[in-house]
Amino acid sequence: MTSRDDLTFEITPDVLLKAYACGMFPMAESADDPTLFWVEPEWRGVLPLDAFHLPRRLARTVRQELFEVCVDTHFFGVVDGCASPAPGRTKTWINGRIRRLYGELFRRGHCHTVECWSDGNLVGGLYGVSLGAVFFGESMFSTVTDASKVALVHLVARLRAGGYRMLDTQFVTEHLLKFGATEIPREIYGRKLEEALVQPADFFALPRSVSGEEALRWIART
Numbered sequence: 014m015t016s017r018d019d020l021t022f023e024i025t026p027d028v029l030l031k032a033y034a035c036g037m038f039p040m041a042e043s044a045d046d047p048t049l050f051w052v053e054p055e056w057r058g059v060l061p062l063d064a065f066h067l068p069r070r071l072a073r074t075v076r077q078e079l080f081e082v083c084v085d086t087h088f089f090g091v092v093d094g095c096a097s098p099a100p101g102r103t104k105t106w107i108n109g110r111i112r113r114l115y116g117e118l119f120r121r122g123h124c125h126t127v128e129c130w131s132d133g134n135l136v137g138g139l140y141g142v143s144l145g146a147v148f149f150g151e152s153m154f155s156t157v158t159d160a161s162k163v164a165l166v167h168l169v170a171r172l173r174a175g176g177y178r179m180l181d182t183q184f185v186t187e188h189l190l191k192f193g194a195t196e197i198p199r200e201i202y203g204r205k206l207e208e209a210l211v212q213p214a215d216f217f218a219l220p221r222s223v224s225g226e227e228a229l230r231w232i233a234r235t
Contacts, residue, residue: 058182080129095152145210170231178209
């Protein structure tokens with residue numbers, strides 16, 4: 014279900030957080046379209062933190078420390094990466110209003126990045142919104158093989174360490190299915206969301222940069 018906003022209606026960071034708490038999120042048709050529309054899917058994508066599937070090959074990659082992985086050092090660099098053309102994606106839904114709104118949420122501590130660096134270059138990462146014990150994944154990118162996947166592993170490890178109850182993926186893609194993502198009806202999602210929002214969680218329960226081995230230990234915990 015979607016609804017387009019009125020251009021005279023100002024979407025503020027506070028409005029945005031309230032929308033997330035109600036199960037909605039904004040998108041734009043393209044980077045050049047100044048309008049936003051609200052999305053509330055009938056079936057919501059989630060990645061169960063206690064049932065995250067980690068392929069063996071990817072575990073080896075994480076253990077090899079091919080990237081320096083850290084959080085919250087280059088927010089707009091990650092957003093730029095997510096907005097750039099990629100195989101199978103020639104345009105982006107990240108417009109100027111999205112950048113400004115989520116930049117403000119980042120400044121307030123409600124938006125975070127997980128970044129993969131190589132030789133001083135940002136080569137992959139993801140960003141999302143943190144509210145209560147829910148992390149709402151927004152977008153990810155990669156310019157080097159497996160960089161976004163490694164960022165996802167580190168994110169899941171961090172969320173598990175911080176006591177998060179839900180990782181919202183909005184939709185389920187073939188890529189996310191490999192990690193155990195699933196769809197649940199909007200009504201069930203709403204109940205789980207309500208329960209998780211009132212629970213405490215700490216995105217910085219782990220240091221801002223942890224080793225691949227440390228991330229894998231948290232993934233393996235039961």
